Amino acid sequence: MKKPAWLLLSLMLVLSMFLAACSGGGKTNTTESPKGETKGTEKEETKNEGPVQGGDLVIGSTGAPTMFNPLYSNDASSSDIEDMIFSQLMGSDIGLNTVKEGNLAETYEASEDGLEFTIKIVENAKFHDGEPLDADDVVFTYNIPLSPDYDGVRKSYFENIEKVEKIDQYTVKFTLKQVDAQFPVVSLGFGILPEHILKDVPIADLGEHEFNTKNPIGSGPFKFSEWKDGEYVKVVANDDYFDGRPYLDSVTYKLVPDANAILAQLQAGDIDYYAGIPQPDVPTVESYADAAGLRLESGLALSYTYLAFNQRDDKFKDKKVRQAITHAIDRKAIVEHVMAGLGEVAHVPESPLSWAYNPDVPKFEYDVEKAKKMLEEEGWKPGADGILEKDGKKFSVEVKTNQGNKVREDIVVILQKQLKEVGIEIKPQIVEFSSLIADIDPGVWNFEAIVLGWSLGIDPDPSGIFHTKEIEKGLNFTGYSNPEIDVLMDEQLKELDKNKRKEMIGKIQALLAEDQPYTFLYYPKEFRAMPKNLEGYEFHPKAQMYNIHKWWLKPE
Amino acid sequence: MVSYIFRRTLMAIPLLLGITILSFAIIKAAPGGPVAMLMDPKMKASDREKFEEKYGLNDPVYVQYFKWLGNMAKGDFGESLIKRGTPVSELILNRLPNTLLLMTVSFLLAVLIAIPIGIYSAMRPYSPLDYTFTVGSFLGVATPNFWFGLILIMFFSVTLGWFPTGGVATLNAPFSLWDRIHHLILPALVLATADLAALTRYTRSSMLDVLKQDYIRTAKSKGFKEKKVVIKHGIRNGMIPIITLFGLMLPSFIGGAAITEKVFAWPGLGQLFIDSAFQRDYPVIMALTVISAVFVVIGNLLADILYAIFDPRIEY
Numbered sequence: 001m002k003k004p005a006w007l008l009l010s011l012m013l014v015l016s017m018f019l020a021a022c023s024g025g026g027k028t029n030t031t032e033s034p035k036g037e038t039k040g041t042e043k044e045e046t047k048n049e050g051p052v053q054g055g056d057l058v059i060g061s062t063g064a065p066t067m068f069n070p071l072y073s074n075d076a077s078s079s080d081i082e083d084m085i086f087s088q089l090m091g092s093d094i095g096l097n098t099v100k101e102g103n104l105a106e107t108y109e110a111s112e113d114g115l116e117f118t119i120k121i122v123e124n125a126k127f128h129d130g131e132p133l134d135a136d137d138v139v140f141t142y143n144i145p146l147s148p149d150y151d152g153v154r155k156s157y158f159e160n161i162e163k164v165e166k167i168d169q170y171t172v173k174f175t176l177k178q179v180d181a182q183f184p185v186v187s188l189g190f191g192i193l194p195e196h197i198l199k200d201v202p203i204a205d206l207g208e209h210e211f212n213t214k215n216p217i218g219s220g221p222f223k224f225s226e227w228k229d230g231e232y233v234k235v236v237a238n239d240d241y242f243d244g245r246p247y248l249d250s251v252t253y254k255l256v257p258d259a260n261a262i263l264a265q266l267q268a269g270d271i272d273y274y275a276g277i278p279q280p281d282v283p284t285v286e287s288y289a290d291a292a293g294l295r296l297e298s299g300l301a302l303s304y305t306y307l308a309f310n311q312r313d314d315k316f317k318d319k320k321v322r323q324a325i326t327h328a329i330d331r332k333a334i335v336e337h338v339m340a341g342l343g344e345v346a347h348v349p350e351s352p353l354s355w356a357y358n359p360d361v362p363k364f365e366y367d368v369e370k371a372k373k374m375l376e377e378e379g380w381k382p383g384a385d386g387i388l389e390k391d392g393k394k395f396s397v398e399v400k401t402n403q404g405n406k407v408r409e410d411i412v413v414i415l416q417k418q419l420k421e422v423g424i425e426i427k428p429q430i431v432e433f434s435s436l437i438a439d440i441d442p443g444v445w446n447f448e449a450i451v452l453g454w455s456l457g458i459d460p461d462p463s464g465i466f467h468t469k470e471i472e473k474g475l476n477f478t479g480y481s482n483p484e485i486d487v488l489m490d491e492q493l494k495e496l497d498k499n500k501r502k503e504m505i506g507k508i509q510a511l512l513a514e515d516q517p518y519t520f521l522y523y524p525k526e527f528r529a530m531p532k533n534l535e536g537y538e539f540h541p542k543a544q545m546y547n548i549h550k551w552w553l554k555p556e
Numbered sequence: 557m558v559s560y561i562f563r564r565t566l567m568a569i570p571l572l573l574g575i576t577i578l579s580f581a582i583i584k585a586a587p588g589g590p591v592a593m594l595m596d597p598k599m600k601a602s603d604r605e606k607f608e609e610k611y612g613l614n615d616p617v618y619v620q621y622f623k624w625l626g627n628m629a630k631g632d633f634g635e636s637l638i639k640r641g642t643p644v645s646e647l648i649l650n651r652l653p654n655t656l657l658l659m660t661v662s663f664l665l666a667v668l669i670a671i672p673i674g675i676y677s678a679m680r681p682y683s684p685l686d687y688t689f690t691v692g693s694f695l696g697v698a699t700p701n702f703w704f705g706l707i708l709i710m711f712f713s714v715t716l717g718w719f720p721t722g723g724v725a726t727l728n729a730p731f732s733l734w735d736r737i738h739h740l741i742l743p744a745l746v747l748a749t750a751d752l753a754a755l756t757r758y759t760r761s762s763m764l765d766v767l768k769q770d771y772i773r774t775a776k777s778k779g780f781k782e783k784k785v786v787i788k789h790g791i792r793n794g795m796i797p798i799i800t801l802f803g804l805m806l807p808s809f810i811g812g813a814a815i816t817e818k819v820f821a822w823p824g825l826g827q828l829f830i831d832s833a834f835q836r837d838y839p840v841i842m843a844l845t846v847i848s849a850v851f852v853v854i855g856n857l858l859a860d861i862l863y864a865i866f867d868p869r870i871e872y
Contacts, residue, residue, distance in 0.1 A: 056728060064831065066638050074591065151606040153591050156599050186598060207607075208641030229650050230823025231723060252727055256821040257831075260706055265721045265821075268714045434588045457598070464598065473601065 051536060051552040056250045060262050060271035064255050065233060068216040068224065070191040071144055072152040072207050081253060083545045084235050085128075086191025086218035087242070089119060089138065090184050092458045094540045096302075096354050098184045102243055102547065104133070104192065104219075106170075114179040114496045119188075120171045125242040127194045128223040135166040140195035142174075149203040157186055179494040181501055185459040191218055221246045221549035230255060247536070247552035266529055267292050275528040275544040279342045280406070282527050294529045300353055301526035302541040303455040304346045305408070306518040307399070307415065310448055311479045315395065320378050322516040326364040327371035328422040329415065335522045338410045342527075346520035348509040349454070349462055353541055355498075356460035358506035361513035371422045380423070388423040396425040401451040402433040408451050411521070415451070440477040451521075458542055460505050463489040466512060480517035557864065561857065568853040575849045576628075576842070577621065583841055584617045590637040590836045611637055624842060634839035638832070644843045647828060654724055655824035658817070659809040661740055662747035670752045674759025675794070678767055679786060681760075689756060696753030705746045705819035712742065722821035743820040747813055751805065758801055763794040796867050803859025807851040 065077040068085055091103045100108050107120045125133040142164040144150055145157070160183065162175040176183060194217050201209050211217070216224045219242070222235035233253040237246045254271060256262040263281060265271045267288050277285050282296070289296055307329070309316035316322060331345040350357050380388040380395055388395035399415060401408040409430055416426035431439065439446040454465065463470070468486050470476035485508055492504040513520075528544065530537060533554040540546030590613075591604050608614050612623065627634055633644035677686040713721040719742050720726065726735050766772065767790055775785045814826030825844065832840035864870045 058727060067640060072640065151610050153599060153603045153607060155603045155606075204610075208635065210641060213639060213642055228823070229647065230827060231821075232727060234728075250728075254723075254727065254821075255823075256722060257827060258702070258818045258821070261709060261722060261819050261821060264706065264709045264714050268717070268721045270721045270723075270727075434586070438587050 049554070051247050051550075052555055053245075053247050053552070054249050055247075055553040056252055057248050057531075057534075057551070057553070058252045058254050058270070058272045060254050060256055060265060060274040062255075062257055062259055062262055062276060064230065064257070065227075065253075067212040069193070069206075069212040071141075071150075071154055071193070072212060074153055077253075077255075080545055081224075081233055081235070082191055082218075083220070083543060084222040084251060084548060085216055085220045085224050086193075087125065087133075087220045088189050088191050089121070090188040092185070092189075092540075092542065094538050094546065096458050096542070098188075098458070104138075104242075105188070108184070110496060114494075115176050117174040117176070117183070118167065118171065119174070122242050123170050125219045126240045127196075127219050128217045128238060129194075129197075130240075131194065131196050133192060133194075133219045134169050135172045137192050137195045138172045139164050139166050140199060141190065141193045144193070144203055144206065147203045151204065151207055154190075157190075161187060179496065181493050181495055182459045182461055185457070189458075191220070194218070222251060225250070241549060243549060246549035248548070251548070266294065269293065273528070273530045273534070275526070277527045277529060279339050279524060279527070282340065282342060285527070285529060289529065290532075293532050295532045295534075296527050296529055297537065297539050298342075298525050298527045299539040299541055300344065300351060301455075301524045302351050302353060302458075303453055304349065304351070304523050305411070305451070305453040305521045306346075306349075307521060308450050308452065308478045308518045310445060310450075310477075311481075311517065312445065313448055315397070316449075318378060319515050320374055321380075322519070323364050324371045324374035324378070324422070325419065325424070326516055326519045327367045327374065328424070329418055329519055329521075330366040331519075331521055332366065333418075334411055334414055338407050338414065339522065339524060342525040343522040344525075346523050348513050348520060349456075349465065349518070350460050350505075350509055351456050351523055351541070354456070354460045356502050356505040356509075358509040360506075361510040363513070364516070368421050375422060382423050386423055387425050394425065395423065396427065397448050398427045398429050399449045399451060400429040400431050400436060400439065400447050402436045403430045404433065408453075411451050442471075442473050442477070445477060445479070453524075461489070461493060462505070462508060462512070463493070466508075466517065478517050480515070482511065482515055485511050485515075557861075561861070564857050564860070568857075571853065572846070572849055576625065576846060579845045580621050580624070580842065581617065583836075583838060584620070586836070588836055589613055590838070624839070628842075628846070633843040636832075636837055636840055638835045638837045638840075644839050647840060648825065648843060648847070651823055651825050651828050654822060655813065655817075655826065656809065658740065658743055658747065658813060658822060658824060662744040663751060663805065663809075665744055665748040666751035666755055669748070670755035671759050671795075671798070674756045675763055675786065675791065677756070677760040678763030678794070679782070681764060686760075689760075693753035693756045696749045699749065701746055701750065701816045702819050704749060705743070705816055708742050708746060709819070722819070724822060743813075743816055743822055746816050746820075755798070755801065758798055759794070762797045763790060766790050766794040769793075792866065796863065799862045799866060800859045803855040803857075803862070806855030806858065807848050809851065 059080075061077050061080065063075060063077040065073070065081050066075055067073050067078060068081055070079065070082045070086060073079065073082065087104050089103060089105045090098055090100055090108065093099045093101075100106070104121045104125055105119050106122045109118045110116070111118075121133070121135065121138065127133055142158065142161065145152065145155055146161060146164075160177050160180045162177045165173045165175070167173050174183075197217060198206065198209070198211060213227070221238055221241045221243070223238050225234040225236045227233045232255060234250060235253070236250045237248060239245050256265055256271070259278065262271065262274060263277070263285065266274050266285070269292060286296060309322055311317060335341060335343045335345060344352070347361055347363050348358065352359070375388060379390045381390070383389040383394065399412050401412050403409075412426070412428040412430070416428055419426050438444065440450065465475050466480055466485065467474075467476060467489050468481040468483070471479055471481065488504055488508050488511075492501050492508070495501040495504060526541070528539070531553060533556055535552050535554050536547070536550040538546055589608070591607055612620055624634070633648075636642045636644055636647060639647065673689050677689050680686055709721050712719045720739050724736065724739050725731070729735065767786070772785060772789060775789055776782065813824060814830050816822070817824040817826045818830065828840065829844045831837075832844070
């Protein structure tokens with residue numbers, strides 16, 4: 001008789017330990033949650049006190065960097081560090097406009113025919129070893145990817161450059177093969193490398209050179225100090241930065257590979273700044289932010305999530321059917337339930353943050369009756385089991401998405417429920433990411449419909465995904481083709497007048513919205529946690545380290 | 557004995573070759589490649605050609621394998637395809653001390669706790685305390701490491717603030733021994749829990765067998781104290797199966813702690829292995845596979861040798 005009592009007791013002991021641990025985590029929840037965008041009021045308070053120099057900021061990351069050379073690296077963590085170590089000719093502001101301010105270009109002039117760009121660079125930029133940065137360094141940097149020996153993966157970013165020449169010590173001239181409205185955004189955002197260090201290295205060996213991993217030297221606001229593999233990367237303030245010394249003394253980029261552990265580190269104060277908080281975890285982080293000395297800044301992410309239709313499939317050939325499906329999907333409900341309300345319904349493949357965003361496009365709001373009617377007009381009639389039928393075929397669709405993305409897995413289930421209302425049967429298929437990518441590879445196209453997301457570039461050119469010429473080899477995996485849009489897409493790339501280009505892209509967006517090659521689902525909101533007293537921060541949707549040399553910590 | 561060790565070592569060579577062939581084939585069969593997973597409308601498939609050509613990634617798999625094997629035979633593990641230009645041996649040596657430290661400490665912790673508990677349980681089987689230990693060890697086996705690790709972090713690091721949340725040392729602080737130990741405690745505890753549970757059970761059952769033997773009863777009936785009988789006659793014999801277990805646990809010193817390392821941001825070999833697998837960094841994956849395979853062979857050999865030392869009846 002004794003045995004069960006002991007068993008129970010020991011079990012309870014163990015369990016209560018875990019329960020204590022669980023509730024312990026939530027104990028700090030009592031303080032009110034901080035507001036996301038509170039900058040307006042804070043600025044007034046700090047009017048009299050100027051920025052203060054000093055402090056170390058610990059930035060958390062789940063991804064580990066691989067190397068620090070913008071022409072060769074290809075992961076987000078490496079470019080975070082590169083943004084601090086290197087400086088570039090042109091950049092983008094928080095409105096995604098291409099700007100020279102804060103970058104190396106002092107003046108920027110295009111020739112009449114749009115084929116030549118003359119750029120004068122600032123004269124006070126210096127590399128971290130004290131050598132001045134001049135036109136030779138720019139010419140050297142751009143000649144690397146133009147060389148046939150270059151073996152990095154960024155060749156296409158430079159394919160339109162005919163040549164780069166030095167005009168005088170601080171002036172360079174780019175000559176293009178053809179007019180390209182994207183040129184400054186796509187090609188001028190690469191960090192400038194030091195010619196005096198790398199000029200004798202054969203270009204074929206540059207990808208493996210120890211400059212990239214052991215001793216990167218740039219002209220950016222921070223100097224490379226130390227990289228402990230798997231632990232952290234440390235950079236320290238560059239006193240001679242051409243745009244003024246950073247206020248922070250150093251930045252430690254700490255690597256915490258586990259997504260849950262990094263949130264625990266944030267709560268414990270072992271990480272000061274983290275930009276990758278998953279939407280479902282936002283309420284939790286908000287609840288302890290104040291107690292942990294943190295605040296959250298948020299904004300739309302530069303991306304959208306969509307449902308794409310394989311237009312080689314007879315079911316999806318007609319745009320009326322695609323429009324009807326969009327009518328049948330309650331996108332507001334998806335944002336509300338799957339994303340905890342942290343997103344906005346999307347209508348076009350461009351972010352509302354972009355200067356080229358067109359709000360005035362055909363919209364297919366949630367309307368089940370209308371959807372039913374449109375499908376009926378297209379010949380889809382409900383069968384005995386309520387599923388639509390046409391020519392003896394059922395309207396049954398396999399919707400794929402990638403495994404491990406909880407939000408997308410939930411979306412597919414909601415789609416299944418919502419589309420059942422109009423008589424469309426959805427069969428969810430959750431597939432491992434790399435095999436899903438293999439399924440949409442050119443020539444394979446093994447899918448009916450798919451839920452995925454695109455991250456958008458700074459430049460609003462949509463042709464990489466919707467141009468007919470991208471079907472055979474590119475990323476237009478749905479097989480969408482509209483000759484009218486193709487022409488417009490080609491033309492806008494040659495239009496150097498921003499306002500005219502905006503109008504043209506706006507027209508493309510309206511046509512894409514009408515055609516519904518995808519059902520554009522939503523733009524997610526992004527949340528970044530940072531110290532409450534971090535000042536000078538501006539939310540840039542693409543660059544989490546935007547203007548990091550202007551960040552400072554207000555003494556408490 | 558010496559000739560036995562020599563024979564066993566020779567036998568290990570075809571075994572290791574087989575392992576490399578198999579793992580090479582499996583890794584290459586996985587879709588993707590070190591730069592193939594990038595989806596960027598600004599990039600073309602042709603952008604990767606130069607890279608793939610340089611590293612021979614488009615050669616037939618057997619050609620790639622023999623190239624790799626040739627370098628391997630010269631003791632050259634090659635260079636990483638992701639951290640380009642960095643020798644694989646450097647990546648591994650950077651992390652080896654961290655992994656060895658964590659694994660050794662957690663293993664010692666497990667042994668020091670498990671063996672006394674196991675012996676006690678065998679001496680007092682079906683006692684309340686024995687049941688408690690039994691339940692405890694089943695829970696230990698059943699608890700996933702990542703979950704247990706997170707619970708410990710939430711409770712001891714976040715709520716109580718007693719321990720650091722992860723890493724091997726405090727950032728931006730000078731070296732201090734206590735700081736290193738402080739960082740080691742929680743991950744070592746998590747890792748020890750699983751080993752602990754298994755070791756306790758093995759020790760208990762092995763000791764139970766031994767204590768039932770005639771010579772133990774004889775010793776007891778001669779009037780020796782129970783403690784003395786167990787320590788002098790019981791443990792030495794009861795430990796023999798446990799030694800086998802040690803040998804089998806040795807390979808996990810290299811690769812067994814990936815999940816715990818990840819949760820505690822511990823920069824060890826397990827994490828390196830997982831990262832390389834996801835990034836398709838073939839030379840790193842292969843190097844770590846070979847090293848683990850060698851450890852499996854050595855572990856088994858070591859267990860056999862220890863067997864002979866502890867059990868005079870066994871001879872090779």
